[in-house]
Amino acid sequence: MNTHTLELFHEYYEKLVDAMTRTGGFDADTIRYCLAEICKLFGICKGVTVYYNSPLHEKQGKGEVLIPYDNGIEGKVALHKRIVNPNVTVIDCTVYIPVDAPDLEDDVIAKLDLAIRTVLMFISRNRLQTFVERTTFYDNSGYPNLNSFTRYMNSLSENNRLTGYTVARFNLRHFSLINREIGRMCGDIAIQNYFNCFKTVIADKGIVCRLGGDNFIMAFETSLMDDVTAILEGVPVVYDINDSKRVMINATAGIFTLPDDFKYNGVSDVMDTLLYCANIARNDDSRSIVSFDNDLLISKEKVMQVQHYFPKALKEHEFLVYYQPKIDIETGKLSGAEALCRWQKDGRIIPPSEFIPVLESSNDICKLDFYMLDIVCSDIRRWLDEGINVARISVNLSRKHMMDVDLLNHILRIIDKHNVPHKYIEIELTETTTDVGFTDLKRVVNGLQQAGIYTSVDDFGIGYSSLNLIREIPWNVLKIDKSFLPVEEDSESSSRSIMFKYVVAMARELGLECIAEGVEYANQVDVLIKNQCLFAQGYLFDKPLPLEEFEKRLHNHIYKIDRKKDK
Numbered sequence: 001m002n003t004h005t006l007e008l009f010h011e012y013y014e015k016l017v018d019a020m021t022r023t024g025g026f027d028a029d030t031i032r033y034c035l036a037e038i039c040k041l042f043g044i045c046k047g048v049t050v051y052y053n054s055p056l057h058e059k060q061g062k063g064e065v066l067i068p069y070d071n072g073i074e075g076k077v078a079l080h081k082r083i084v085n086p087n088v089t090v091i092d093c094t095v096y097i098p099v100d101a102p103d104l105e106d107d108v109i110a111k112l113d114l115a116i117r118t119v120l121m122f123i124s125r126n127r128l129q130t131f132v133e134r135t136t137f138y139d140n141s142g143y144p145n146l147n148s149f150t151r152y153m154n155s156l157s158e159n160n161r162l163t164g165y166t167v168a169r170f171n172l173r174h175f176s177l178i179n180r181e182i183g184r185m186c187g188d189i190a191i192q193n194y195f196n197c198f199k200t201v202i203a204d205k206g207i208v209c210r211l212g213g214d215n216f217i218m219a220f221e222t223s224l225m226d227d228v229t230a231i232l233e234g235v236p237v238v239y240d241i242n243d244s245k246r247v248m249i250n251a252t253a254g255i256f257t258l259p260d261d262f263k264y265n266g267v268s269d270v271m272d273t274l275l276y277c278a279n280i281a282r283n284d285d286s287r288s289i290v291s292f293d294n295d296l297l298i299s300k301e302k303v304m305q306v307q308h309y310f311p312k313a314l315k316e317h318e319f320l321v322y323y324q325p326k327i328d329i330e331t332g333k334l335s336g337a338e339a340l341c342r343w344q345k346d347g348r349i350i351p352p353s354e355f356i357p358v359l360e361s362s363n364d365i366c367k368l369d370f371y372m373l374d375i376v377c378s379d380i381r382r383w384l385d386e387g388i389n390v391a392r393i394s395v396n397l398s399r400k401h402m403m404d405v406d407l408l409n410h411i412l413r414i415i416d417k418h419n420v421p422h423k424y425i426e427i428e429l430t431e432t433t434t435d436v437g438f439t440d441l442k443r444v445v446n447g448l449q450q451a452g453i454y455t456s457v458d459d460f461g462i463g464y465s466s467l468n469l470i471r472e473i474p475w476n477v478l479k480i481d482k483s484f485l486p487v488e489e490d491s492e493s494s495s496r497s498i499m500f501k502y503v504v505a506m507a508r509e510l511g512l513e514c515i516a517e518g519v520e521y522a523n524q525v526d527v528l529i530k531n532q533c534l535f536a537q538g539y540l541f542d543k544p545l546p547l548e549e550f551e552k553r554l555h556n557h558i559y560k561i562d563r564k565k566d567k
């Protein structure tokens, strides 16, 4: 090899190394150019690299072929290299010279060897990076994942570009139903196409990532808000390969527009806020998109306080049982009572509306319910021991218990610990919307029945009352919600009066005891009597009472049933 060729080789080689190691990404054009020049320099007509993901793939001939240089002249093999990397990928490289050319000299082979090794190292490092990138930042289905979102947010923050961005977390509505309807495979196509709708609208002005299942998270320039919310509110998407069938997909979402003074301490703050809003959106039938604002900030802080103080409050007996009497309106006698929770905190009584929904968002509510049952049982035991006339006491059980296969045992353990006859306990449960919920509810009620514990459907009439619910589950009591109870303005032919009449009639027909909740006016008692709904609970008779007050009612108290006068 003459000195000029050697000098030229070094020149291209240095350029090559520089192009491969440049910070901010390699320069493919220069790499290709240098390789071609080196080939020309040594009279090479073609270079072929085959990349295999594993030795097995090599055996099966499943490789990816790269041809960095080919001048079209037919060639013979001049040099062949095979490299197995530590991560067991295999790279195979072959250099061809024209058929009639003499064999390469040793010093040329040595230089070529150097260039090939350098390039192969580069390819293999690059492949590894791509692989790591793919598994770290994308999920198995190829959607960008939470790491992608985190990287995107961090980079916005580092470049002081968070202002003007909105983040959102969304969950597809009824997607399990859609999956069932159109099949999983089509469901996947539908998700992909729905995802693509966001991607198209957002393009390079944000990012959409999948958190798993049908949960997604995204960041986008706030100017795109209208377009994004339009997709969240529902768009028809294609779900079959022939592009012909479409299904409507919409989502519930939590949205947070980053304020100008937003302090970014990492992605978890943003995630917390979004999860908080998204959960409200998911559980609130009246709105599917919940944006984070000042009101929410205040309530979020309240939520965090409740969650924070709950364990200590439970341990220190800050939760009190109030008893609201249930009245037999034919006799005016107390027929039972409902145990309702109050939180006595720093000398103030906090109503359940301020903490029950928070506790419902975790399993804390279950702890509280068991605590309430425990106190109720100990009160009943004491009344029995003191020879006081005991009424049946009902305890509310959150739907959160339904998944608990040991629920019945847990309840029985508490009741039996206090040696309370089962007939004194009633469990109030609310209705359900899902099939799974229905099966669980049926199992629980059946179990309670067999143990001789009363069960009642709470809040009947609001939500999704289904006739199956009362036909197929052996309840003892139907508690008609106060929104179903006719009020003074309602005439006998009003829909509320008619529905009330038939619901009571149906319950009686099915052998269920019927109680009206929220009775506030004397004329409502008339309606109850006329319709043979014989039990009532409400402010007209008593509000939920603290223990000592309620105990007075246990001493043969008779309520005056005055049908004329209002409250």
Ligand code: C2E
Residues within 6 Å of the ligand: 324, 339, 340, 341, 351, 352, 353, 356, 365, 368, 369, 372, 396, 397, 398, 458, 459, 517, 518, 519, 520, 537, 538, 539, 540, 544
């Ligand atoms: P709920 O089970 O439907 O309880 C009846 C609610 O209606 C009680 O509210 C009661 O004070 C109120 N009420 C009774 N009579 C009247 C009336 O004449 N007019 C009006 N406007 N309201 C009346 P409270 O005690 O604030 O409880 C609210 C809800 O909190 C309960 O509704 C129940 O869902 C939940 N809750 C209370 N204690 C517990 C508990 O220990 N465990 C569980 N899981 N939930 C509980």
Ligand code: CA
Residues within 6 Å of the ligand: 338, 396, 428, 458
């Ligand atoms: Ca109740």
Ligand code: CA
Residues within 6 Å of the ligand: 458, 459, 479, 481, 517
């Ligand atoms: Ca109720």
